[in-house]
Amino acid sequence: MNLSTLLFGRRLANREHEDKKIGWIEAVPAMGLDGLGSSSYGPEAALTILIPLGALGVVYIGPVIFCIVALLGVLYFSYRQTLAAYPTNGGAYVVAKENLGEYPSLLAAAALMIDYVLNVAVGVSAGVGALVSAVPSLHPYILPLCLGIVLLVMLANLRGTGEAGWLFASPTYLFIICFLGAIGFGLTGIVLAEKPAPVVPPPPLGLAAQGATIWILMHAFASGCTAMTGVEAVSNGMGSFRQPVMRNAYITLTIIVVILTLLLGGIATIATVFEIGAMDQTKEGYQSVLSQLVAAVAGHGAFYYIAMASLLSVLCLSANTSFVGFPRLCQMVAADGYLPKAFAQPGRRLVFTVGILFLSGFAALLLIVFGGITDHLIPLFAIGAFLTFTISQAGMTVHWRRRSRGYAAKLTMNAVGAAATGVALVIILTAKFAEGAWITLITVPLTIAILKSIKNYYRSLQRELRKPGPITVEDVEPPTVIVVTETWNRLSERAIKFALTISPDVVAVHLIRLGGPELDERETALREEWRVEVEEPIAAHGLKPPRLMFIPAPYRQLHEPLLRLIEKLDADSPERRVAVLIPETVKDKWWQKLLHMNRAGRLRAKLVKLGGPRLTVATVPWRLYREEQEAG
Amino acid sequence: MNLSTLLFGRRLANREHEDKKIGWIEAVPAMGLDGLGSSSYGPEAALTILIPLGALGVVYIGPVIFCIVALLGVLYFSYRQTLAAYPTNGGAYVVAKENLGEYPSLLAAAALMIDYVLNVAVGVSAGVGALVSAVPSLHPYILPLCLGIVLLVMLANLRGTGEAGWLFASPTYLFIICFLGAIGFGLTGIVLAEKPAPVVPPPPLGLAAQGATIWILMHAFASGCTAMTGVEAVSNGMGSFRQPVMRNAYITLTIIVVILTLLLGGIATIATVFEIGAMDQTKEGYQSVLSQLVAAVAGHGAFYYIAMASLLSVLCLSANTSFVGFPRLCQMVAADGYLPKAFAQPGRRLVFTVGILFLSGFAALLLIVFGGITDHLIPLFAIGAFLTFTISQAGMTVHWRRRSRGYAAKLTMNAVGAAATGVALVIILTAKFAEGAWITLITVPLTIAILKSIKNYYRSLQRELRKPGPITVEDVEPPTVIVVTETWNRLSERAIKFALTISPDVVAVHLIRLGGPELDERETALREEWRVEVEEPIAAHGLKPPRLMFIPAPYRQLHEPLLRLIEKLDADSPERRVAVLIPETVKDKWWQKLLHMNRAGRLRAKLVKLGGPRLTVATVPWRLYREEQEAG
Secondary structure, three states: OOHHHHHHOOOOOHHHHHHHOEOHHHHHHHHHHHHHHHHHHHHHHHHHHHHHHOHHHHHHHHHHHHHHHHHHHHHHHHHHHHHHHOOOOOOHHHHHHHHOOHHHHHHHHHHHHHHHHHHHHHHHHHHHHHHHHHOHHHHHHHHHHHHHHHHHHHHHHHHOHHHHHHHHHHHHHHHHHHHHHHHHHHHHHHHHOOOOOOOOOOOOOOOOOOOOOHHHHHHHHHHHHHHHOOOOHHHHOHHHEOOOHHHHHHHHHHHHHHHHHHHHHHHHHHHHHHOOOOOOOOOOOOOOHHHHHHHHHHOOOHHHHHHHHHHHHHHHHOHHHHHHHHHHHHHHHHHOOOOOHHHHOOOOOOOOHHHHHHHHHHHHHHHHHOOOOOHHHHHHHHHHHHHHHHHHHHHHHHHHHHOOOOOHHHHHHHHHHHHHHHHHHHHHHHHHHHHHHHHHHHHHHHHHHHHHHHHHHHHHHHHHOOOOOOOOOOOOOOOEEEEEEOOOOHHHHHHHHHHHHHOOOEEEEEEEOOOOHHHHHHHHHHHHHHHHHHHHHHHHOOOOOOEEEEEEOOOOOOHHHHHHHHHHHHHHOOOOOEEEEEEEEEOOOHHHHHHOOOHHHHHHHHHHHHOOOOEEEEEEEEEOOOHHHHHO | OOHHHHHHOOOOOHHHHHHHOEOHHHHHHHHHHHHHHHHHHHHHHHHHHHHHHOHHHHHHHHHHHHHHHHHHHHHHHHHHHHHHHOOOOOOHHHHHHHHOOHHHHHHHHHHHHHHHHHHHHHHHHHHHHHHHHHOHHHHHHHHHHHHHHHHHHHHHHHHOHHHHHHHHHHHHHHHHHHHHHHHHHHHHHHHHOOOOOOOOOOOOOOOOOOOOOHHHHHHHHHHHHHHHOOOOHHHHOHHHEOOOHHHHHHHHHHHHHHHHHHHHHHHHHHHHHHOOOOOOOOOOOOOOHHHHHHHHHHOOOHHHHHHHHHHHHHHHHOHHHHHHHHHHHHHHHHHOOOOOHHHHOOOOOOOOHHHHHHHHHHHHHHHHHOOOOOHHHHHHHHHHHHHHHHHHHHHHHHHHHHOOOOOHHHHHHHHHHHHHHHHHHHHHHHHHHHHHHHHHHHHHHHHHHHHHHHHHHHHHHHHHOOOOOOOOOOOOOOOEEEEEEOOOOHHHHHHHHHHHHHOOOEEEEEEEOOOOHHHHHHHHHHHHHHHHHHHHHHHHOOOOOOEEEEEEOOOOOOHHHHHHHHHHHHHHOOOOOEEEEEEEEEOOOHHHHHHOOOHHHHHHHHHHHHOOOOEEEEEEEEEOOOHHHHHO
């Protein structure tokens, strides 16, 4: 068992693809982690904006969250229709490609890709941030912790979704149980008690520094909308579901949206009743909204710590949603020629290895550049999500319009979805422009430009390699074969023997690096050896013996004089092609590579790169040590 | 003009080798920097050992330095004889190889190699250490400064000795002028004045903590001997001298030894008269011995700063001596098969690029590991030098003994040299054992073991590739040619056409990654296309049309099913060899490599590695974009 088998498991056959698909029980953690995790920072972000309003701010959190939940409802019904209409893949990229054309689809692809990368960086750094504030002694290790989690999630995903399941399922379901439990318990207490009081009262809210304005409420809404990122994950991940696909997808989407709604509604209600507000993160004694909420409902007992630990895990692992979506998206985009083909190639475990590595690498780069603290990237993140929502719903609207009648209700639903998410997008863009939303105006067009130029490259390649039509066989004259030799040994013997089987016209070329009288001596000796060992036995067999040529290489590079010789041969007999045979020792071990100059490999690369179009370069391999036994 | 031409200069022809050789004016800086620079730390190291003796210590510095200078004299005359006896290369490795046998020569090689690497690390870090104590604000940049200097010296040497000359000559000659001037001026003052007094008095010496013992004096001698490292540089560098070689070598050696003697003697005299002792480096207000000396003689004027700056440069650049010696030594050792052949290969500028890079890399590694402070490596350094001296002189003694009479004087001279340096070596080893000399007992045998195992590898390789005797031509039956195709395009057309020229027996293999009904459809379509586009035109030409085979690759790796096919073909007709042709697109640009999967390259590597000894693998290159114009 070697290292890669240990790390990634055995190589899977194509037919095992079906076995790797998942049902809703695995899909809720795989696709919902991002959405559920965002319930922790959405309300917190909205309340943070409301801080200047003091105790009054908490009053407004209800209406703000209500708007977000209403939007979530619209999105839920819109996406159900998308899933039904695109049962193999209902991602924004596909929907836009089929209904809106190339550029909208690239816009959706770019927005989603950026979003997925940001989600990994932001999710992991939020989780580690929460962990570090719980255990301050870990503070010096923020970046290593972040990178370690990315590595862990990457390895789990390289093994495949199935295997990754157990890692993500338990914290997700624990999180759901804890927080729905806490909220349910809290709400029951509020309803039953005459005068509900928190177990641990939250810190008192500050005085109002200003009154509520439309701008502040818009801003709070825009911030709160981060709670909705991750809803599109199901539509992008249709390919992962096992049969019955539609049922699994519906159940997954429903569970995610219902739980998210319950969490958001519950948080808003309890926060309002118990007057829980956001605290300034930069000040000492900071406690997150959810931490205050659980303490207010259940006190600082064991439950508090279990709940907070499950929240931490969900945040850390919410990166996983990106690992489900990103490689699949890239595979589709690559299959259409907008990304390198390698993204579309299933790896050892039938997952799209290149996409997973690229996502991990890019997220790790972001984490390294920002030192593991990526809070200010959160606004960017909501923009990507809402851009995707809007394009997807707009695409669906066109989809229904193209059909004949009978789809008016569905069209209306998706149009409402497109309008609602479009308005939200404008609000977020406006409210968050100065905070970093402008960056999307650079990165999205840049990404689209890259995708488009990759497509152009493949298209021109395709044109160049176009079907040639029926083959034209002008002549099948054997080529002139040049065998590169260093001295007369078994390596060159083997190459000469092979050359004789493919052509009667063989030239052995001995390249000369040195000069002076020693050389003349050596040349005479080699010529004599050649005559006795090669020319005479071959001539005795009635074959044309190979010529031996000495070519000076005054600049110690072999390819230049060789290319000149090839040109000359080409000019002398243009009807004959030229093939170069290079004897090569095969190195099995890394240290053997250090002990050889890899002259054969370098010469081959240079000839292939610089040789004319009629040149063929072959290597005659000679495996060290094992050769004798095998040759028998 | 590309980047490498700018950095390293144009590629030189073999015949330009002579032009790159140097005379004594360039050789003194190139080969003497190490020896001259060591005059600054030799006396200082001896005086440091004498610190506990207080003012009494300074009295003993005279006799200690006298012993060192006497040893230097013996060495000078011994080495003159070595140069005369080995006018092409008189390094310890060659002398030991010819007179003492394999293991002594490897011992010399190992000692010298380690010494050269240590010299770079120690010299650069000593120079930077002095610079930093002069300009304390540079303290945070010790390591970057060290690495920067190594890089600079490396680049200069990659360009070649000639070009590196100007960089090293000016500080060397400035150093010689300044310090010989200061010493001469100081001695004149001492002789002329009735009661000589220092311009700036050195700090008063401490009280004697203990009396002088043999052990302390031995220790001081051992430490002072570091002043003699670098004397062997001339004998190792004989290959660099231009005609008349002997004269240039004699003059260089004489200049280096005479100046070193003057410096050591002058330093000892002035230190004794003015009572200059070493100071504790770890205490504040530390001043080096040479700094105190120049101040005592000439005060703290402009001259002081110029002299100290020249000393700094000499220390920093003393690494250059290693860059002259190490690559040449490695070239000889590699030519004998004890190091990878790459060390013996002259690069673009006719210098031994691999040796230079290896030396820089290893020294940089030492600097990084020790954070740029390598003082404690100095003792190791003297051991390497004296080990080399002893082996070299012992070898010369054997050399003269083998001759008939008439060489008694020369034999005696070298025997005295061997004995003297051998005794010194034992003293150094004993005195410095606990301080780190024990490390040589590990590194030297380890290096010898590595050299020896490399030799064994090459020897077994040689045995394997031994002269095969006259070629045996059993049959020249053309091979079965397998052409790997992906689809019918111009790439596969070209490969098929070439295959037809070398064999009538061509098999086109189409590897199938997918399964299911789509595949069957595709297979039918491809078969039909193949029949119309390939088989019929070729059959119409009266040739045997290539067979088209579909081979499933359920694990998405192409080489496994292909190897199975080759095995089958081999079994079916064992008299035919098999050749695989892989069409390959040639990528000129790095970004093209990102956009292609390099399937051809990976398949080729796998086949070469895993295929049997009878397999030949060829690539048919197709250059993108430029193909059409060139093919015409």
